Amino acid sequence: MTSQEIYFESLGEGPPLLAIPGLGLSGGALRELLETVSRVRNVVLIDPPGSGNSPRWSSPLSSDSACDFVLKVMDDLSIESADFVGLSMGGMVTQEMLIRHPARVRSAVLLSTLGRHTEWSRRVYEFRRELLRVSPALHFNVSTLLLFDPSSISAHVGLYESLLEGMRGGDVDVEGYADQLEFFIQHNALERLKGVTHRVLIVSGESDLLSPKEAALDLGAGLEASQVLMVPGSGHALWLQHPGVVGKAIMDFIGRTTQRHETGSPELPGRNA
Secondary structure, X not given: OEOOOOEEEEEOOOOEEEEEOOOOOOXXXXXXXXXXXXXXXXXXXXXXXXXXXXXXXXOOOOOOOOOHHHHHHHHHOOOOOEEEEEEOHHHHHHHHHHHHOHHHEEEEEEEOOOOEOOHHHHHHHHHHXXXXXXXXXXXXXXXXXXXXXXXXXXXXXXXXXXXXXXXXXXXXXXXXXXXXXXHHHHOEOOHHHOOOOOEEEEEEEOOOOOOOHHHHHHHHHXXXXXXXXXXXXXXXOHHHHOHHHHHHHXXXXXXXXXXXXXXXXXXXXXXXX
């Protein structure tokens, strides 16, 4: 299905949950993780502009325009408000939705993301930008390796090689990917998130090299009603390394959100880790 040249898949029935994937990924990257959720929710998997089946837009993503493709899908499906799951870059888009369109968001799960860069993450992504300009193939080799961490990659060698093969397959729109990468580098929402009162679950790998642990804790501390879950033995690819843990956390979280909306009970602040 498409909405103004934005491709999406709709799975299951029930209250809507919109899923926005990470840098260069299609919405299908989250299909397996959210399969159980789709038994009780209408899960909408979105391909951001320049990813999957969605073409690159003439205007690159920015903090001002990041919500446009999400709003197009929501309006096309007549969704007034929804719960969100945002992975990495998708978590940054979700943050912009919380800031700019709070009435369209019921709650949010932010996976492997940050509200502002640490010195380390900024330099890593700036290096990746330069590497992409020199050699896309080398860039994707390095980027895939950085999804894991030194202590856990030995347990996920097959997964790493499968991801690398997918990147080498030539299915990535390099120009669209570059647009998304620039949005990722420029992202800085932490101060603007002050005053957001939505329930937010932040899930991060304890050994994430791309969205470091301290960035996740920083993000949690800046949100009034957040909870932070650190997943041991996991890097940036925690949704692939530990899908059971992450999937259960999402199910438990949206179950509490649904119950509160149905009973009309007040939103209660979460606990920052």
